[in-house]
Amino acid sequence: YLNQFGLLASSNAPFFNQHGGLVPPAFALTMTATNIGGTIYYTTNGEDPRVMFSGAISSNALLYAGPVTLNQSVLLKARTLNATNWSALAEARFQVATLGIPLRITELMYNPTNPAQEFLELQNVGTAPVDLSGMYFDGITFTFPAGSSLAAGAKIVLVTSLDPATFTARYPAVAVAGYYSGSLNNGGERIVLNDRQGNIIVSVDYDDAGGWPTAADGAGYSLEILDPQGDPDNPANWRASTQPGGSPGTTSPPPPPPSVRLNEVMAENLGAVTNNGTYPDWVELYNADAGPVSLEGWSLTDDGNARKFVFPPGTTMPAGGYLVIWCDDTTNTTPGLHAGFALGRTGDNVYLFDALTNCVDALTFGLQLTNYSVGRIGGEWQLTTPTPNQANVAAPLAPAGSLVINEWLANSAPGQSDWIELHNTASLPVALRGLYLSNTSSVHRVTSLSFVPPAGFVQLFADEAVGPDRLDFKLPAAGGAIILYDQTAIEVDRVAYTNALEGVSRGRLPDGSANIVSFPGTASPGASNYLNTYTGPVLNEVLARSPSSASQSGPLVGFVELFNPGTAAFDLAGMSLSLNHAEPGQWVFPANTLLPANGYLVIRCDGAVPVSMVAGDFNTGRFLDDESGGAYLFNTSGQLVDSVEYGFQIPGLSLGLAGGQWQLLAAPTPGAVNSAVASLGNSSALRLNEWMAH
Template sequence: EPDWLEVVNLNDALPVDLSGLHFALDGYAVGLSSPGFLEAGGYRAFYPVNIPRRGSLRFKIPSAGAELGLLDSQGNLLDKISFGLQIEGTSLGRLPNGIGGFQQFSEQATPGQKNVIQESSSIVINEIMARNQTVIYPGMAGTPDWIELFNKTDGLIDLSGMRLRLDGGDEWVLPDGIYLEGHDHFIVWFDGDDLIRRGEFPGIVVDRSLPPSGASIELLTAEGRQLDQLRFGIQVIDQTIGRKGNQWQLLAEGTPGKVNGNAALLGSTDDLRINEWSGGGEGDDWLELYQRGNQPVDISALYLTDDPSLAGKTKHAIANLSFVGPKSWVVFRADGEPQRGSDHLNFRLSSKGETLRIYSDSLNVIDEILVAESFVQGGSNGRLPDGEDRLVSFDVVETSKGIPNHTQIEGLQINELLLTPRTPSGRAIEVLNFGANPVDISGWAIGSERSSLDAFRLPAGTVVGPGQFHVLHEAFWLPSDIIRSRDWQISLTERIYISEIDSQGIPTGRRLSAPVLPTHWNESFGKFDLSHVDEFARLQSATFGKSLTESLETFQLSAGGQNVIPSMGPLVISELLIDTKTGATLLPSILDGVEFIEVYNRSNESVILSDTVRNLRGWRLAGGVSYHFKSDVELEPGQVLLVVNYDPSKEPMITGALQQSWGLPLMVSVYGPFKGRLDNGGDLVRLQELVMLPNSMGLEHNAESLGWVDEDRIEYASDVSWVTPLQSGVFSLHRLDQDSYGNVSLNWGFNSPSPGQLSEVTHPKQNSGFIQGLSLVEGGIVLEIATQVGVRYTVQHTDALNRGHWNDLRTLTGTGDSDVVFDASPYQDTRFYRVIAEQSISPD
């Protein structure tokens, strides 16, 4: 906090002119840089001139003590104080206010306000949940974070107008009429998923989540005086921190609205390892720790450093109240900007090699790593398996920040999953061998990072033939000693892993993995090979070969099959306008920076996006931007609506400019503002629907809970797989076919913005760039490519789809006819080809 001093105008009737006012520090008088007037009965805090927007004081106040005087324009002494050594974070002030003697205020400084003694011990922040991923409380949906307040007195306290402030910025005011009984608790729920407001429960709701990597929380009076404050660091999934006596500790179990539970049993810091790191090249530097033990570990006051000197041991101190869970990972961003959060280090990783160490609070080395000079561009280096001694390099697709380290398995991939069957023991995982040789996966492990990577083993004789699918049915999984099949709990924040196990029963670190997606009962999700990215998506129908609806026995005969296209909802994203630049155009400047997302109802029925009465319905935008529809919103068939990055109720002039400049129809509804911005370099935008979903934590009882599912998504990019306009101006990204899957670059093109109108846009790459023919000849392979005049194409190949790397074979310019490309002697049993149009045709 900066130095400051405060003056008060004791005249309650007249203002006072501060011109000519001087302060004297140890007899040396200085004037003010911007005096002004002080209103009747008003207060003014003066800060040093180096404080932006507030500074007018031409000296700093010595913490060792001094004499301060207040002089009028004639040099007459109006007031003075002599003080000695000051305690950091405290202030001196008169009590009674303005006329009494000076006394110390500890954590109750009130610059620019009346001095009072606040009963700071009467109400306190008592418990915090900042990383809730799976804990569901009675009477509510979702997994909210929360802050608990506690009345330490016997009497009733009025909470009306009190505020919670996060990191000195965002504030939330408690509404009028809230009273807290003596020794009672009050909960503020933080609901970033917009789920819990749809239930019945005590407390109030804030529509955001708490930062899991740490923050500063303040409890303030209605006037802004601080009652309590807590700064915490990196948190453990599903566990709280709370008061135990006069100390804050990690608790074994969260108890919102009740007396705090027992402190958690903590493990040893000796189980910490520097596990993976990336830096020294392009992109963000980062460093990952892994905790090998079975209990959470307190990492507060440990030190991370890249400086081997004696003074460098304490280069970066990990924030107070920071913890890492059992067999879990914590990632620090090595960006040299620790002010950005507890997970940011005050150093970057060197491209020339260095030694990384983690020290205990007694400055003993817990672990160290000698980082080699060479870095894998876009990849990382680390231990394999996690926490073990062997160090390896990971390529781009193998980098595993915050999840288990692994290397890819050539020729094998997880292709489709069914995790929410109505029938007990009906879960299934389909794998595909796209290699030339059979792969024996007998004895391999199935699991997830939170429950166990080794939850089940595959039976003997589990072999995937070349070019074959193989369905791994739950009924044949061999559970470990510590878990039963139906007890395997999987959260939507995890990944599924199939891990190679060697002949000694030890994991090798080679794994297959897939994300866990929210799905309806008996709905599968699988890999979808797109033009620009491979992703997992909910499928229109399961393609295991047999249906689970027939019988479990019949389903277990499934041999697998090619995945169908992803499922699509009734609403789709039809147009994106990204960061309007009006400077070189004739557009009104009021449109500068405007962004919008257009949503279209492609179905034959009206769709309710939000219903204030039946609030179990809902839609939202998520991803790089976020917006929740909360009023009564309904979209008729064939109609569109617009979500913008400004508040249309407060800035109707911008909406008017959209109507005049780009023909936005008057009847089209405009909503906003959405949070965030659409990134020019690429971003992910999701259109999600609120539905009742199987609760993967309670499949045994066919339990359901509210959740969000993707009904449409687009992950646009700035690379060559996406068309970009060659001419200058303002262009938006238009969906070409409203009934085709959205996350395919060939289904999008640039054209002039047309908000509220479905424009006729054709893709400059359509009907070109595809492989018309492929033939094996002596010495190689011949490919026949359909082209369009003036478009540049790059033909690429790879011998393994899961490596994420494609090699250029040839670049050519389209003639409008078919062109022939020759690949000489690939020397591989399997080779994949693709064609990318690198230069687009300018839109009309």
């Protein structure tokens, strides 16, 4: 009753058009005095606009006279003053130009010389304090108690509970924020900080191999992150501490740029840069020193083998000079140096070591574009047009607003991953680094050097795994929203869904449009969306495991059988078949491959003999996986029109269509009507019979 007439103080608290949370830069915050009105006073420094116990207006309070533009993160407090009566306090924290909670794992002492000296360092890289209450780790056991907080820019150190006195004796000046049970794995593991609802805030998947600094693995040094805003799973973004014992709670100065450095990298060269008629990947070095530098004994690699390619005697770089290393076979007779390894277009690492195997420079890149390179410009890596042995030139880019969420799978089949597909509607590439994706409860910032091609697509897996195409959240099958934000936290695109069906993706048709449809059987991640209007031959029978008594080339070698249910012959020319994974064009039907109405066509799957395109003796030249495989049929446009996937198979028994469903058949019948369905035993007869736990 009192509240109805505005007589309760809390009923007159100012109302915000958004009560805190994530807002874009220049967000216009409005405040409304509810019920009985009054004048609104507010502060942005965390103080109360009312002087405690006196009722006076604080000297730091501001009079609300219209929308307040927020360009930095603030803790805003507001009250309404009506005559001499103050309302209850309205309080909200706004985070501007960033999404997610700004906490980063910045140092790991995972394998110290004394196990009691193990520690983890956490930093608030934001501009406002962070309430840590209830946050907890996976990988180690620790939950922040209620009331815990971390000031803007501050660091805290968590220490193993093994022997606190030993740690204090080694690090007497370090203020320990807490002791965790368990330990950091000496061989590497995934460490995750979760919010109190169980959503991932930040994770690190460190290792003691694969390019991770080796001095941190038992030699008394820690892992220190180089760029807290960079990729925490990127080994090139970490270094061994400059001092034994690391730097818990403090910040080490960044290393100076090396004189000889990685300068340009091309991982998908399909014709842009030639080396005597070949088009290999390549790496370019630059010598910024004032004098020549000998590279004799230096090395280059793309993995944990630091000596994968060693520069031969006499290799010298002049002052201000460039050197290109071609990433192809060392036996190549074309001019220049040949590394003996190629680069991966979906993400890879490049490391440069000196003659003493000290890591001089490193780069990790993500999804790359055909006939583009990445290069250093102004100290930052960005997309470039290829310019080997010359100064780098930035490639023009389209804004993030050119991207749309084009297709997604929120209820993947068991053992598979959810995913999101982005489509670039522009005629220029779009950079992914710095963009945010959210499932409303979690936020992932893309930190890899990745790009979307003009009018192209990228698939990002929502499975909390490691890689440039992986997101640190999953999609709830029950429904939700997927949101894309640009680098300044402004929303670019959003889609909502409910009750996702297993294995059925949803998306826009046509690409980039507002029309959202389901794609049963025609999920097309990384390609244009389509619905299946195909009415031609279908997969009808598959034998993946021939009898153990049959020879590899015997009559019951693995096969795939097609059946034409139509009333007229069908020409399969230009269509393709793939085994074990969906790969359009893996085996293409030759010209004039006519399948009569109600006819059958058998394609052998014999990896022991060459591929055959001879009518009546088709052979893919590959075996079907007999433990977990599949067969996939594609139309002439490379679109999937039919498929079957399976698990462990029984020798000599095939799978086939029976009553419109794939079933285990009593006997293989290649080129003929499928046999009856096999009789199966009761699953209650199954027993766990043997296992190995370690």
